[in-house]
Amino acid sequence: MNNLAHQSLAAYDEAKQQASEQTEAFWETIASQFEWHQKWDKTLEYDFHKPEVKWFLGGKVNITENCLDRHLITQPDQTAIIFEPNDPKEAAQHISYKELHSRVCQVANMLKSNGAKKGDRICLYMPMVPELAITVLACARIGAIHSVVFAGFSAAALAARINDADCSLLVTADGGFRGAKVTPLKDIADDALTHCSTIKTSIVLKRTGQEVAWNDIDVWWHEALEEVDDNCPAEIMDSEDPLFILYTSGSTGKPKGMVHTCGGYMVYTAYSFQNVFQYKKGDIYWCTADIGWITGHSYIVYGPLAVGATTLMFEGVPSYPTYDRFWEVCAKHKVNQFYTAPTAIRALQKYPVNLVNKHDLSSLKVLGSVGEPINAEAWHWYDDHVGKNKCPIVDTWWQTETGGILITSLAGVTSQKPTYATLPMPGIQAVLLDQEGNELAGENEGILAIKHPWPSIARTIWGDHERYKNVYFSAYPGYYFPGDGALRDAKGNYRITGRVDDVVIVSGHNLGTAPIENALNEHPNVVESAVVGFSHDVKGNALHAFVIVRSRADENETIKNELRALVAKTIGPIAKPDRIQVVSGLPKTRSGKIMRRILRKLAAGEHDQLGDISTLLNPEVVEEIKRNS
Ligand code: WTA
Numbered sequence: 001m002n003n004l005a006h007q008s009l010a011a012y013d014e015a016k017q018q019a020s021e022q023t024e025a026f027w028e029t030i031a032s033q034f035e036w037h038q039k040w041d042k043t044l045e046y047d048f049h050k051p052e053v054k055w056f057l058g059g060k061v062n063i064t065e066n067c068l069d070r071h072l073i074t075q076p077d078q079t080a081i082i083f084e085p086n087d088p089k090e091a092a093q094h095i096s097y098k099e100l101h102s103r104v105c106q107v108a109n110m111l112k113s114n115g116a117k118k119g120d121r122i123c124l125y126m127p128m129v130p131e132l133a134i135t136v137l138a139c140a141r142i143g144a145i146h147s148v149v150f151a152g153f154s155a156a157a158l159a160a161r162i163n164d165a166d167c168s169l170l171v172t173a174d175g176g177f178r179g180a181k182v183t184p185l186k187d188i189a190d191d192a193l194t195h196c197s198t199i200k201t202s203i204v205l206k207r208t209g210q211e212v213a214w215n216d217i218d219v220w221w222h223e224a225l226e227e228v229d230d231n232c233p234a235e236i237m238d239s240e241d242p243l244f245i246l247y248t249s250g251s252t253g254k255p256k257g258m259v260h261t262c263g264g265y266m267v268y269t270a271y272s273f274q275n276v277f278q279y280k281k282g283d284i285y286w287c288t289a290d291i292g293w294i295t296g297h298s299y300i301v302y303g304p305l306a307v308g309a310t311t312l313m314f315e316g317v318p319s320y321p322t323y324d325r326f327w328e329v330c331a332k333h334k335v336n337q338f339y340t341a342p343t344a345i346r347a348l349q350k351y352p353v354n355l356v357n358k359h360d361l362s363s364l365k366v367l368g369s370v371g372e373p374i375n376a377e378a379w380h381w382y383d384d385h386v387g388k389n390k391c392p393i394v395d396t397w398w399q400t401e402t403g404g405i406l407i408t409s410l411a412g413v414t415s416q417k418p419t420y421a422t423l424p425m426p427g428i429q430a431v432l433l434d435q436e437g438n439e440l441a442g443e444n445e446g447i448l449a450i451k452h453p454w455p456s457i458a459r460t461i462w463g464d465h466e467r468y469k470n471v472y473f474s475a476y477p478g479y480y481f482p483g484d485g486a487l488r489d490a491k492g493n494y495r496i497t498g499r500v501d502d503v504v505i506v507s508g509h510n511l512g513t514a515p516i517e518n519a520l521n522e523h524p525n526v527v528e529s530a531v532v533g534f535s536h537d538v539k540g541n542a543l544h545a546f547v548i549v550r551s552r553a554d555e556n557e558t559i560k561n562e563l564r565a566l567v568a569k570t571i572g573p574i575a576k577p578d579r580i581q582v583v584s585g586l587p588k589t590r591s592g593k594i595m596r597r598i599l600r601k602l603a604a605g606e607h608d609q610l611g612d613i614s615t616l617l618n619p620e621v622v623e624e625i626k627r628n629s
Contacts, residue, residue, distance in 0.1 A: 003033055004274045004307070012413050012426070019427035026427055027055070027455060031267045034306075035070050036061050037236050040263070046453045048480065051473040053453045054240050055264035062234035063243060063266045064141045067305035068101040069234070079310045082284065083130045084329050086177035086316035092333070095130060097308070100137075102230040107131075107138035109228035114201045114219065116169050118143030118235050121245065123167040123199075125149045125158055125189055127176025128315045131205050131221070132291050133301050135171050140243060140262075143235035144169075147245040147257070150292025151176050151183060153572040155191035157255075161247050162196045164257055165462055170199050171221075175208035179320035186212040193217075239263025245462050246294055248400040249512035250471060251502040257462030258400050264455030265298075265403050266306060272404040272425060273303030276394050277366055278411045283336040284363070286312035288326065288344065293509075294400040295370055298456075299339065303404070318344050324355035327386070331359040337411075338386070339368035339396075341508035342378050346538045349381045356385045366411040368394045371508030372540045373496050379418040397421035397496050399482055400510070401472065403456025406430070407494050420495040427454055432488055437476040440488075447500060448486040449479035502596070504533030504541050509574050511543070516577070519570035520547055520563055525554045530586050530594050531577060534603040542578040544603035546586060546625070555582040579603070581629065585621035587613070598622060602629065 006012040019026040024043040031040070040059030046052060071078065076098040083093040095103070116122060122144045126132040132148075139146035149161050162170065170193070176183045186204055190213060193199055204212070205221040237243075243262045247255040279285060285304055289295035291313075304311040312333060318326050326348065330338060348355075367387050369379075374395055383389055393416055397407040406428045407421040414423060424430040431439050432446035440446045457480065461468040475481045485497040499505065502513045513531040520529040527548040536542035547563065549555060560580045567576050587595040601610050607626050613619045 004030060004271050005278065006275055006410065006413060006426075007278065009413055012410060015426040020429070023427055023452065027267065030271050031056055031263070031455075034061070034066050034266060034270070040239060044453065048453070048473055048478050051469055053457055053459060055453075055455045056239040056267070059239040059263050060236050061239060061263050061266065062141070062237055063262055063302065063306070064104060064137050065234050066266055066270075067137065067302060068097060068104060071097045071308045072101055075308055078308065080305060081130055081133060082310060082312040082333055084312060084314045084316075084333065086179065086320065088321065088325070088328070093130065100134070103134050104137040104141055105232035106225060106228055106230040107134050108141040108232040109230070110203070110224045111138055111144065111169065112142055112232075113228055114169060114203065114224065116142060116144045120144045120169065121147055121165040121167040122169045122171065123147050123149060123158075123162050123165070125151060125170065125172045125185060126205065127151055127173055127178070127183070127185065127207055128290055128313060129173075129205070129207060130313060133313060136291065136297070136301055141232055141234055143237050143241065145242045145244055147247070148292050148297070149247070150290060150572075151185060152292070152574055154569050155188045156195075156570045157572055158189065159192040159195040161255065161257070162192065162199060164247075164255070165245050166198045168198055168200050170202040171205070172202060173205040173207045174212045175210050177208060177315060179317040182208055182210065184210070190215065237262045240459070244297065246297060246400055248294075249503055249510045249515065251512055251514055253512075253515045253518045255515070256464075256467065256471070258458040259460045259462050260403050260456065261459050264457070266302065268404040268454060268456035269298045269303035270306035273299060273309070274307050275410050275425070276396060276405055276408050277337045277339070277368065278413065279304070279307060279309050279337065281308070282310070283365070284310050284312060284333055285337040285339075286314070286330070286333070286335045287339040287368075288314060288318070289339075289341070289370070294403070298404055318348055322355070323348060323351040324359065327356050327359040327361060330361055330364060334363040336363055337366040337368065338364055339370065341371040342369055342374040343372065343507040343538060343540055345369070345374070345378045345382050346540075349378060350538070353385050361386060361388070364391050366394065367391045368396060370396045370398075372505045373498060374419060376419050383418075392416055395419075395421045397494070401458045401482065402454075403458060404454075406450065406454070407496075417489075417493050420489070420493045422493045424494070430494065431479070432486060433476055433479070437479075443488060443490045445487045445497070446485070447476070447481070448484045448494070448496070449476055449481050451479055453480070504543060506533070506541050506543060506574065507539045511575050513543075515571055516543065516545070516567055516575050519567045519575075520545060522570065523559070523563055523566055525550045525559060526563070528586060530596065530599055532596055532600045532603050534600070536578070543575070544579045544581065544599075545577040546581050546583050546599060548585065549582055552582075552584075581625070583621060583625055583628075585618050585624075587619070587622050588617045590615070590617050592617070602626065605629070
């Protein structure tokens with residue numbers, strides 16, 4: 001598999017050149033290193049105007065044979081997954097490729113015996129335990145489409161996702177451990193299921209051992225598993241059959257179910273994993289993300305397993321039981337590649353550096369960053385104290401929609417530049433556009449766009465192709481528009497400057513402001529609300545909610561607490577606004593549109609940079625907001 005890797009600058013330059021001059025031939029060479037039941041007859045068919053993208057057309061494949069079966073011949077006893085539990089006193093687990101294969105096949109049979117078949121949607125609402133990765137792979141084994149919902153989401157958010165995809169099966173757990181907290185997953189799922197009619201069976205893994213209510217559709221995982229063996233031939237899938245749906249926030253209330261397909265996603269996640277992290281056989285790789293997000297899908301499960309890597313899964317949080325948990329785990333398992341989010345680095349950097357230094361981090365070779373722009377201070381702290389100035393840092397820019405990393409340096413192969421994601425991967429044609437959609441040349445700042453498809457681009461939004469077109473392909477026809485702004489230096493390095501739409505990245509989590517406003521507006525005493533992001537030294541961004549209440553008598557701490565609770569219940573605790581400000585009006589244009597640009601400035605405290613507000617319908621509310629902030 002290491003034939004995928006460009007291990008020197010010369011090899012990288014050559015790959016880059018080939019990928020830009022003969023893009024399809026380049027991806028054919030990469031794709032031919034995987035196991036296919038039948039080779040594809042056409043490499044690429046696309047039209048960004050329609051939009052339509054298809055890769056490796058006619059190819060027949062099962063991603064789990066590439067992630068599991070083929071490694072049984074070469075390295076059956078190699079550890080595939082290291083599981084580090086939330087509680088350091090609980091023993092870690094090492095699961096070999098042979099064992100993982102057997103457990104995936106068994107769970108696949110369990111899903112089948114509970115009615116699942118190719119094309120069905122299966123919702124996973126589970127803690128970060130090996131059974132989550134196993135269930136993901138088991139779905140892929142039988143061609144069922146998994147939809148993993150992050151275990152921090154509320155019942156309402158879970159129900160909306162189950163209903164959007166008409167899931168027929170739910171796999172959940174009694175509860176989940178996260179730091180000192182226990183999340184009652186089964187209770188939340190039960191609550192969600194009162195609003196769902198399509199789920200026929202709910203399989204419940206025992207993790208915490210807490211008491212749970214029991215319903216007719218519930219089946220214990222351990223009991224169902226006793227009924228089945230581990231012989232489960234892989235379902236043969238078409239390259240373009242859906243592999244999974246993963247929801248991401250958008251500018252409207254409804255989450256977008258991004259659809260990824262089997263062939264292209266497999267090729268790109270494996271290729272990018274291998275190259276970005278420069279993984280060598282036997283290395284221990286750790287990505288601290290949750291499998292509920294795309295980073296976990298692509299770079300805990302599929303990418304690493306496709307190349308036969310050892311991938312570490314961590315159930316806990318960086319602060320539990322103490323603020324050196326990450327470094328303790330790195331030392332304990334002799335981690336070689338460590339991939340985390342800037343928000344975690346900023347949180348840990350506040351504690352004495354001795355918490356890092358007391359652990360032997362000499363195994364570390366590569367550090368990674370993902371999910372939001374990394375500020376210079378965090379970058380240098382990571383470099384100095386964690387990497388001891390000897391580990392390259394890969395700042396990887398990508399999205400749920402892109403499936404894999406698009407802009408990054410390759411560890412130790414290409415140059416890094418603090419706060420810059422640096423260069424597009426081979427085959428990725430990034431450009432900067434001005435507001436009118438003209439391409440900008442050289443050193444510049446503008447809107448980031450991608451000109452040509454890559455194998456792991458999401459193919460559609462589940463059930464809403466029109467929205468897929470509107471969100472990603474309409475603003476700048478002929479380009480994929482990711483929603484981010486960027487700077488480019490004279491050498492072509494990109495620095496991502498942040499979102500240019502109504503999505504705010506809070507602690508690395510993608511939050512649309514519209515669904516939060518909808519939740520706030522549900523409160524009987526709220527008339528209208530507007531939510532914007534403001535810069536926060538640990539979370540990157542935090543949320544400021546401006547709310548109009550029915551009567552000023554309601555303006556007190558009680559309503560603010562009720563509003564926070566409402567958001568937690570409707571979306572999840574991650575979406576709770578840090579600040580709630582009661583206002584008598586929202587600045588609006590004469591056509592009635594909320595001026596978010598002005599609210600962003602007000603939330604940032606930039607009161608003298610509001611620009612001309614005289615054309616507003618109600619400039620007086622701006623003065624009032626200023627006075628009261
Ligand atoms: C942001 C996470 C700057 C960006 C993989 C993007 C980043 C959104 C970076 C996608 C980075 C991700 N530097 N910003 N290295 N990586 N982002 O879908 O705004 O959860 O559009 O995917 O995160 O978030 P998502």
